[in-house]
Amino acid sequence: MATATDIGPLLAEAKTMGLVRPHPAHDVHCENCAGRLDGKGDCPTCGVIGRSEGELAQRAKTDPDGIAKVLTTAIARRKAYKPLGREAKSQER
Numbered sequence: 001m002a003t004a005t006d007i008g009p010l011l012a013e014a015k016t017m018g019l020v021r022p023h024p025a026h027d028v029h030c031e032n033c034a035g036r037l038d039g040k041g042d043c044p045t046c047g048v049i050g051r052s053e054g055e056l057a058q059r060a061k062t063d064p065d066g067i068a069k070v071l072t073t074a075i076a077r078r079k080a081y082k083p084l085g086r087e088a089k090s091q092e093r
Contacts, residue, residue, distance in 0.1 A: 019048055020053050056071075
């Protein structure tokens with residue numbers, strides 16, 4: 001079973017990838033990819049997590065496995081994410 005300290009490396013990796021970005025409650029589209037955010041403010045397209053680092057750490061105290069899964073999923077989504085349009089522009093040049 002995971003402990004709260006086990007999310008440290010995952011949280012650090014997510015921060016270096018720019019995934020932890022709290023959004024205002026009224027935002028429905030991701031600032032990174034313009035995809036539609038889910039009910040928790042997370043982006044299923046590019047992996048942005050719409051909650052603050054403090055909120056994730058606080059929640060990890062009661063549900064470390066759940067937060068580890070959120071972070072792991074977000075990191076995997078970001079690694080698989082390929083922005084549209086950038087490849088087309090580089091091929092035109």
